[in-house]
Amino acid sequence: MTEPILPRIRPEIAALPPYRQGKQAGADAFKLSSNENPFEPLPSVVEALQHTTPVNRYPDATAGALRARLGEKYGVASDAVHVAAGSVSILHQLVLGTSSVGDEVVYAWRSFEAYPSLPLVAGATGVQVPLAPGARHDLDAMADAITDRTRVVIVCTPNNPTGPIVTSAEFAAFLERVPQDVLVILDEAYAEFVTDPEAVDGLEERIFETHPNVVVLRTFSKAYGLAGLRVGYAIGHPRVLDAARTTGIPLSVTSAAENAAIASLDAEDELMERVAVIVERRDRLVTGLRELGWKVPDSQSNFVWLRTKERTDEIAEAFVAAGLIVRPFSGDGIRISVGEEESLPRVLEVAAAVR
Ligand code: PMP
Numbered sequence: 621m622t623e624p625i626l627p628r629i630r631p632e633i634a635a636l637p638p639y640r641q642g643k644q645a646g647a648d649a650f651k652l653s654s655n656e657n658p659f660e661p662l663p664s665v666v667e668a669l670q671h672t673t674p675v676n677r678y679p680d681a682t683a684g685a686l687r688a689r690l691g692e693k694y695g696v697a698s699d700a701v702h703v704a705a706g707s708v709s710i711l712h713q714l715v716l717g718t719s720s721v722g723d724e725v726v727y728a729w730r731s732f733e734a735y736p737s738l739p740l741v742a743g744a745t746g747v748q749v750p751l752a753p754g755a756r757h758d759l760d761a762m763a764d765a766i767t768d769r770t771r772v773v774i775v776c777t778p779n780n781p782t783g784p785i786v787t788s789a790e791f792a793a794f795l796e797r798v799p800q801d802v803l804v805i806l807d808e809a810y811a812e813f814v815t816d817p818e819a820v821d822g823l824e825e826r827i828f829e830t831h832p833n834v835v836v837l838r839t840f841s842k843a844y845g846l847a848g849l850r851v852g853y854a855i856g857h858p859r860v861l862d863a864a865r866t867t868g869i870p871l872s873v874t875s876a877a878e879n880a881a882i883a884s885l886d887a888e889d890e891l892m893e894r895v896a897v898i899v900e901r902r903d904r905l906v907t908g909l910r911e912l913g914w915k916v917p918d919s920q921s922n923f924v925w926l927r928t929k930e931r932t933d934e935i936a937e938a939f940v941a942a943g944l945i946v947r948p949f950s951g952d953g954i955r956i957s958v959g960e961e962e963s964l965p966r967v968l969e970v971a972a973a974v975r
Contacts, residue, residue, distance in 0.1 A: 636737060646943075655955075679878065690885075705872040707807070708852070710854045712867075713867045722745075723745070732807065759794040780809065839853075905956075922957060932948045936954055938974050
């Protein structure tokens, strides 16, 4: 059969591999590839899913109840809050709202896998700034990379997939060097796992108020355990967030997702106790791996980074064979999410065997 003629796709899009999810885990395997929360949903959250808008009706397009609730939590007006179907959607919305052909989007590399596609989809150009030793953001080099074409700089703290944070002092010094008309997205998807008191916290420090060019991103996917429902939010200047509201696909946040997020805020104390358990496991995992001789960067998140370089694929296979689904980044390293308690000795066992 001859190949059918297909509609023309933009060449830069056709060249991109479509998003691929980490492998799904089999029955007795642990899924440690997507930085998910290993705990079962709270009964109150499951209960909230029953009380949604009837499914023949559209949800509230603005997720107004959740925005009001987040506004209360952070002491901001609800138009300084934007909610979308995952914080990755907000990244897309903000880049589309600020950047197009000829514009530049600066981000650290290696960092969150979604970043390279953001400028590409917008027709803009991505500028990758290598991480500094210790797998940390090199904010001086990122500031140096800003040109008069730069529209956005993305700062990921703690950095996915390597783990370290940006400190408050580093971020303050960096902002001094960023022109006021350049958007800075502070991606704090893993903020709730941070225990280092020096880490920047865009919400607690209210940086979005002193610097209206800063938008802080958070998500319900990790600490709150709602990855499957897709809810993320941004706090920032209402007129900047309007750009995201305009470029976003309307009605993407379902009523079920909104209700579950509100129920999670109601149960925050209990959820943060779970976060403390994950943090304790993380610290044990980092210590254990270092004792085995692995040079693991400081992790302030719910995952750890193994610098496996050219042995990455082979070592990832050893983990999978032991029932541990991890996330390999070929030629570079392996990210292992902090999961169930029983997964810890298994991770350490494999890490010892392949060392
Ligand atoms: N930012 C970072 C740094 C992430 O690691 C992730 C998820 N892996 C996201 C944003 C997106 O999360 P979500 O869309 O589930 O809110």
